Amino acid sequence: MRALAEVVRTRSPGPDVRVAFLDLSEPSVGDALAGLHAEGHRHVVAVPLLLGHAYHARVDLPALVDEVTTRLPRLSVTVSDVLGPDPLLEDVALDRLADAGADLSDPGLGVVLAAVGSSHAPANEVVARIARGWDGRRPARVAAAFASAARPDVPAAIAKLRVHGTRRFAVASWFFAPGLLPDRIGELTAEAAPGAVVAAPLGTDPRVAAVVLDRYADALTGAVRTA
Known part of the structure; x- marks a missing residue:
């Protein structure tokens, strides 16, 4: 910060x-x-x-x-x-995915857009809406997931993407900075989809x-x- x-x-x-x-x-x-x-x-x-x-x-x-x-x-x-949502922040998140090695033109790729999660449902819906927008514009399939206070979590989102036929996975970070919750996202991703790439936070x-x-x-x- x-x-x-x-x-x-x-x-x-x-x-x-x-x-x-x-x-x-x-x-x-x-x-x-x-x-x-x-x-x-x-x-x-x-x-x-x-x-x-x-x-x-x-x-x-x-x-x-x-x-x-x-x-x-x-x-x-x-x-x-x-600050969010904002198209510029979405662009940064997508660039972080590409930097991590995710190819959004790959129809076999499942992308999880991971955010904090809130007890306030409209805040979670904003994240879900971003994920739906990404899902509709690129061959890769996209689903939202939350680190706390909301569902689905990362394993559930990955399971949902597998139903759609994805076999490779990447996680986009809807976080500004490293911390406990992004670490938790990374740990859950490693358990649910070994080998999946996890993008860096939006950062500076x-x-x-x-x-x-x-x-x-x-x-x-x-x-x-x-x-």
Whole structure:
């Protein structure tokens, strides 16, 4: 995430770009916002590095921002839309697949689009919709799968693809960065389909930074995006 922020700075040197985390890492969102206020900033745009409208986007981040702005009423915080879905991010995910050695022109290839998973069904449906779009445009068959909180998981998605006649498998990563859940995806893939390729996360690709800046610009102008 810090490396991605550096790419954002390189692409747009005007804004003061900082990194904060909802949990597990420092600085926290609250500490980062309080620090910016102490430095004299009075308006901050928070761009959630999230791929869907799940719990973190709908509940966690707004609550953290409300707590800070209640305590620091002179600080105005605009929360932008989440990054996903976006055609640029899909392109990055597909390029990561190709980098891993997956040939989407192969009708015998089954591709699993692996995402976090959420108890919020509409967030999962966005991932499923992306998978259906990929499935309809390329010879390879594509199915969505989730690392937690939703079904199907990776083994179930691979089993579904086998029913359609696929015998080779690849996993596309709908994650920004390495971590416990991508590791779990890799482990389940190795068990369910030995030899399958697993693509790297979206990472620090400049197109990811471009989407960050798009959300920032939309937040400044009040533009509303429809997924």
